[in-house]
Amino acid sequence: MTxxxxxxxxxxxxxxxxKVGPKRAELLQSEIGIRTFGDLLNYFPSKYIDRSRILKIxxxxxxxxxxxxxxxxxxxxxAGAKGPGRRLTAIFRDETGAMELVWFQGIKYVEEQIxxxxxxxxxxxxxxxxxxxxxxxxxxxxxxGNVLQTSGIxxxxxxxxxxxxxxxxxxxxxxxxxxIQEHIIGGLPENxxxxxxxxxxxxxxxxxxxxxxxxxxxAQATNARNRLKFEELFYFQFMLASQKLxxxxxxxxxxxxxIGPLFNLFYADHLPFTLTNAQKRVLKExxxxxxxxxxxxxLIQGDVGSxxxxxxxxxMLIALDNGFQAALMAPTEILADQHxxxxxxxxxxxxxxxxxxxxxxxxxxxxxxxxxxxxGTLQILIGTHALIEDPVxxxxxxxxxxxxxxxxxxMQRARxxxxxxxFPHNMVMTATPIPRTLALTLxxxxxxxxxxxxxxxxxxxxxxxxxNQRRLEVYHFLSDQLRQGRQIYFVYPxxxxxxxxxxxxxxxxxxxxxxxxxAHRVGLVHGKMKPDDKERMMLDFKxxxxxxxxxxxxxxxGVDVPNATVMVIENAERFGLSQLHQLxxxxxxxxxxxxxxxxxxxxxxxxxxxxxxxxxxxxxxxKISEVDLKLRGPGDFLGTRQSxxxxxxxxxxAEDGALLSEARSEAEMLMADDPNLIKPENADIKAHxxxxxEANRKFAGIA
Ligand code: ADP
Ligand code: MG
Numbered sequence: 001m002t003x004x005x006x007x008x009x010x011x012x013x014x015x016x017x018x019k020v021g022p023k024r025a026e027l028l029q030s031e032i033g034i035r036t037f038g039d040l041l042n043y044f045p046s047k048y049i050d051r052s053r054i055l056k057i058x059x060x061x062x063x064x065x066x067x068x069x070x071x072x073x074x075x076x077x078x079a080g081a082k083g084p085g086r087r088l089t090a091i092f093r094d095e096t097g098a099m100e101l102v103w104f105q106g107i108k109y110v111e112e113q114i115x116x117x118x119x120x121x122x123x124x125x126x127x128x129x130x131x132x133x134x135x136x137x138x139x140x141x142x143x144x145g146n147v148l149q150t151s152g153i154x155x156x157x158x159x160x161x162x163x164x165x166x167x168x169x170x171x172x173x174x175x176x177x178x179x180i181q182e183h184i185i186g187g188l189p190e191n192x193x194x195x196x197x198x199x200x201x202x203x204x205x206x207x208x209x210x211x212x213x214x215x216x217x218x219a220q221a222t223n224a225r226n227r228l229k230f231e232e233l234f235y236f237q238f239m240l241a242s243q244k245l246x247x248x249x250x251x252x253x254x255x256x257x258x259i260g261p262l263f264n265l266f267y268a269d270h271l272p273f274t275l276t277n278a279q280k281r282v283l284k285e286x287x288x289x290x291x292x293x294x295x296x297x298x299l300i301q302g303d304v305g306s307x308x309x310x311x312x313x314x315x316m317l318i319a320l321d322n323g324f325q326a327a328l329m330a331p332t333e334i335l336a337d338q339h340x341x342x343x344x345x346x347x348x349x350x351x352x353x354x355x356x357x358x359x360x361x362x363x364x365x366x367x368x369x370x371x372x373x374x375x376g377t378l379q380i381l382i383g384t385h386a387l388i389e390d391p392v393x394x395x396x397x398x399x400x401x402x403x404x405x406x407x408x409x410x411m412q413r414a415r416x417x418x419x420x421x422x423f424p425h426n427m428v429m430t431a432t433p434i435p436r437t438l439a440l441t442l443x444x445x446x447x448x449x450x451x452x453x454x455x456x457x458x459x460x461x462x463x464x465x466x467x468n469q470r471r472l473e474v475y476h477f478l479s480d481q482l483r484q485g486r487q488i489y490f491v492y493p494x495x496x497x498x499x500x501x502x503x504x505x506x507x508x509x510x511x512x513x514x515x516x517x518x519a520h521r522v523g524l525v526h527g528k529m530k531p532d533d534k535e536r537m538m539l540d541f542k543x544x545x546x547x548x549x550x551x552x553x554x555x556x557x558g559v560d561v562p563n564a565t566v567m568v569i570e571n572a573e574r575f576g577l578s579q580l581h582q583l584x585x586x587x588x589x590x591x592x593x594x595x596x597x598x599x600x601x602x603x604x605x606x607x608x609x610x611x612x613x614x615x616x617x618x619x620x621x622x623k624i625s626e627v628d629l630k631l632r633g634p635g636d637f638l639g640t641r642q643s644x645x646x647x648x649x650x651x652x653x654a655e656d657g658a659l660l661s662e663a664r665s666e667a668e669m670l671m672a673d674d675p676n677l678i679k680p681e682n683a684d685i686k687a688h689x690x691x692x693x694e695a696n697r698k699f700a701g702i703a
Pocket of ligand 2: 308
């Protein structure tokens with residue numbers, strides 16, 4: 001080592017490694033952000049190839065997704081005309097057979113690297129073309145001169161085309177890794193408590209880094225990865241916890257300590273059904289919040305039909321029993337109206353005043369509402385945004401509930417909604433579940449309740465995917481349902497401008513469905529209609545005057561038409577998962593068996609297929625949102641602006657939910673024990689946290 005080496009080995013510039021000249025150093029930095037030995041150490045294998053699981057060509061079946069084979073490559077040759085179809089092909093042979101390999105990119109590099117007849121291991125996704133086995137862009141490991149053949153496990157590092165051309169492919173990176181190998185053990189301070197390691201059988205930090213790059217088994221590599229994921233999640237959660245401690249809002253609200261006559265009377269004599277256990281549990285959580293003199297901020301997640309309205313109503317009764325008013329806000333008039341009817345019915349024998357205020361409320365009625373709100377005689381007000389936009393003054397508003405709002409930002413705004421000295425308690429109900437992992441990660445300061453159970457006797461909706469060749473069959477089925485007096489939704493996706501517009505597609509479908517089902521009335525709603533016309537059409541459908549409702553994706557979320565039993569979604573492959581699930585939730589609201597038919601075109605992407613399969617397999621909104629998050633990643637799932645997550649090096653919040661919640665409780669324990677990390681035994685943790693915090697200044701909101 002030279003005198004240029006600074007105090008910390010890991011801060012050494014990558015150029016000091018053998019075989020890294022200025023050009024490669026520059027590439028490593030610009031392509032994958034590696035500037036120092038420490039950066040290199042933090043560049044983890046993207047996968048491991050288990051050489052003990054090498055197949056023979058003869059053994060490969062259609063079911064195999066990734067395979068590893070050992071053999072030799074022959075007959076490299078170019079095929080296809082110049083242009084995108086141009087490719088490099090080769091034959092790969094082992095003792096049992098042969099298959100074709102093909103490359104569309106990085107051809108020059110592949111040609112340079114492969115020596116015909118040399119023994120290699122290849123790894124990749126097999127495909128079948130006219131019952132012949134092929135593999136595109138396999139990863140290739142040569143056996144000769146491989147520096148890291150210590151175990152049966154080959155780590156594989158990803159690299160860009162540019163890097164590969166400069167010899168910095170997986171093997172090239174392994175070569176660099178080998179140069180820092182001996183400095184790992186003993187060269188990295190521990191940053192997790194010993195008890196955490198013991199409890200989870202995690203290796204120490206240095207051992208984890210060693211094993212992630214030089215594992216003896218897949219299990220060992222996995223455990224090492226989990227330890228490093230845990231570490232990352234732990235510091236992230238500790239940062240959140242400390243932020244919360246610094247600026248936790250302490251809005252004062254009136255404590256509702258009494259469970260009084262209204263609640264008790266309704267609960268004992270007028271409940272139209274027995275509450276599900278989930279409803280009871282959530283209600284208990286709400287009651288505990290309401291009893292405190294600080295503002296409740298609770299998100300109630302419950303799948304479509306899980307019975308959120310009853311929970312909302314019972315919460316309102318608690319407010320009323322304590323001498324306060326309650327307000328319920330819905331995103332559309334039709335939903336506000338629906339809530340008004342339901343809640344008026346619940347309230348029938350309780351002698352309480354319930355009102356509705358929307359854009360449609362007449363001036364005269366409006367005046368009455370304003371004054372009865374002011375003097376407190378109107379106890380429950382239901383409405384649209386008009387509730388907060390209008391010059392509405394409450395006598396003493398104690399609880400606000402927002403329904404079906406899946407714009408996550410709403411919490412912040414609702415929190416600021418104060419019409420008095422005290423803040424009303426606050427509840428948001430959503431049927432678009434945020435996966436637990438995300439809720440935990442992003443809404444640490446928000447309490448979340450989950451109604452994870454449907455009322456008894458619901459028949460799960462049957463979901464089937466059908467291609468166009470089965471359209472006739474589908475129509476026969478629809479006639480059958482119509483003959484039984486049921487109603488049907490037909491939904492068209494928004495499609496690209498360049499193609500036929502969604503409106504046109506829906507209009508055409510409207511005409512052709514009217515022809516196919518002459519005995520029934522077909523209606524059409526779309527986004528370009530006037531709100532009034534749209535609403536009238538929806539109400540006609542609700543009242544059974546229309547049997548088939550064709551629509552673009554504007555069907556209002558939450559509308560209850562129990563007699564509608566079939567949801568047909570055209571070009572279903574173009575919809576996102578949570579949207580499909582929301583649409584499906586329009587049916588299955590009555591006692592009859594309901595169906596969701598996903599019509600698809602010929603060409604479906606891999607993700608598209610996964611979405612459709614998930615829809616067929618489950619009705620569980622939480623499972624669906626987990627898959628959705630996995631397929632789209634947190635950024636897209638929430639919209640990039642909201643995701644605001646730090647760049648995790650190894651943890652993945654879409655997949656590491658279990659580790660995340662463990663890391664969270666450990667972080668909370670540390671926060672309770674030593675919030676400023678001043679205890680001597682936490683010195684290493686403090687040092688690491690300061691680095692971590694600095695690196696995430698932007699996320700921490702101090703950049
Ligand atoms: P969502 O959570 O989608 O808003 P709703 O509150 O509209 O669900 O409830 C859906 C339907 O289920 C309503 O008709 C409601 O009366 C009924 N319901 C709610 N809770 C129960 C229960 N515990 N047992 C039986 N039916 C229930
Ligand atoms: Mg609802």
